[in-house]
Amino acid sequence: MPELPDVEIFRRYAESKATRKTIKKVSGDEDQVMEASARTIGRSINGHQFISTARKGKYLFMGTGNNKNVVFHFGMTGNFAYREKKSELPANTRFTIEFENGDLLGFVNQRKLGMVDLTDGIEEFCRKEEIGPDALEISQKDFIDLLKTREGSIKSALMDQSLVSGIGNIYSDEILFQAGWHPNKQVPDLSESDLEELYQKIHHVLELAIKRNADPAKLPYTWLLPNREEGKKCPRCKGKIEKIKISGRGCYICPSCQNK
DNA sequence: AGTACCACCTGACGGC
DNA sequence: TGCCGTCAGGTGGTAC
Numbered sequence: 001m002p003e004l005p006d007v008e009i010f011r012r013y014a015e016s017k018a019t020r021k022t023i024k025k026v027s028g029d030e031d032q033v034m035e036a037s038a039r040t041i042g043r044s045i046n047g048h049q050f051i052s053t054a055r056k057g058k059y060l061f062m063g064t065g066n067n068k069n070v071v072f073h074f075g076m077t078g079n080f081a082y083r084e085k086k087s088e089l090p091a092n093t094r095f096t097i098e099f100e101n102g103d104l105l106g107f108v109n110q111r112k113l114g115m116v117d118l119t120d121g122i123e124e125f126c127r128k129e130e131i132g133p134d135a136l137e138i139s140q141k142d143f144i145d146l147l148k149t150r151e152g153s154i155k156s157a158l159m160d161q162s163l164v165s166g167i168g169n170i171y172s173d174e175i176l177f178q179a180g181w182h183p184n185k186q187v188p189d190l191s192e193s194d195l196e197e198l199y200q201k202i203h204h205v206l207e208l209a210i211k212r213n214a215d216p217a218k219l220p221y222t223w224l225l226p227n228r229e230e231g232k233k234c235p236r237c238k239g240k241i242e243k244i245k246i247s248g249r250g251c252y253i254c255p256s257c258q259n260k
Numbered sequence: 261a262g263t264a265c266c267a268c269c270t271g272a273c274g275g276c
Numbered sequence: 277t278g279c280c281g282t283c284a285g286g287t288g289g290t291a292c
Contacts, residue, residue, distance in 0.1 A: 111269045152262050170285045
């Protein structure tokens with residue numbers, strides 16, 4: 001489930017559970033998830049503590065006292081699992097950090113589309129990976145300036161991580177539903193005040209989702225997300241939710257509410 | 261510069 | 277019950 005709100009919840013979880021504890025050792029499958037090997041990561045961080053956490057878009061960073069950062073990206077599935085005193089971690093745990101006190105932090109990633117990496121500098125890492133400004137960090141002015149020169153559909157613009165990072169398939173559906181735009185609306189057709197409104201919707205949706213722990217069951221029933229299923233009733237107009245395909249991704253809309 | 265499509269993985273679900 | 281196709285909240289590469 002990991003889009004910006006989910007990753008922010010994971011960050012808070014890791015911050016509260018796994019910082020200020022001395023790292024004893026790390027282990028991980030030597031498969032495609034480990035961008036840097038567990039051995040390399042262990043050599044850099046064993047004996048140190050995590051003292052900070054950071055998030056940019058869907059990327060999560062845990063910084064150690066010796067200025068290293070373990071980087072996490074969850075792909076389409078996964079979360080963290082913290083366990084006390086070596087109690088059992090969930091299935092599909094791909095990377096484990098063990099602390100001196102015996103506690104464990106597991107990176108759970110069923111579909112192996114995520115990754116674990118190591119970097120000295122967060123800024124440098126983001127530049128290399130072409131991760132754009134975070135959707136909740138960028139100013140309204142910068143957001144509008146970026147979109148001014150953008151072509152193509154608003155949906156693909158919102159989901160382009162190099163433009164603005166953190167918004168994925170389902171939260172872009174929600175944002176566009178609340179803003180009233182069809183996902184295929186062309187960006188050049190949006191006025192400056194349209195873009196201002198869009199910026200506000202992005203903040204509204206992402207911030208409230210974080211407040212509700214990114215738990216779909218706790219989101220307002222007036223939102224699209226709890227009704228994001230073909231044939232369900234639109235919570236606003238009671239029309240039928242339709243599923244369409246945009247750049248290969250399933251996309252849910254209310255055709256009558258999203259006709260701007 | 262955008263977009264469409266495939267690939268990477270695993271597991272759940274519906275149809276037969 | 278079992279097999280098969282399809283789909284899932286992400287990203288990267290490639291071809292157009």
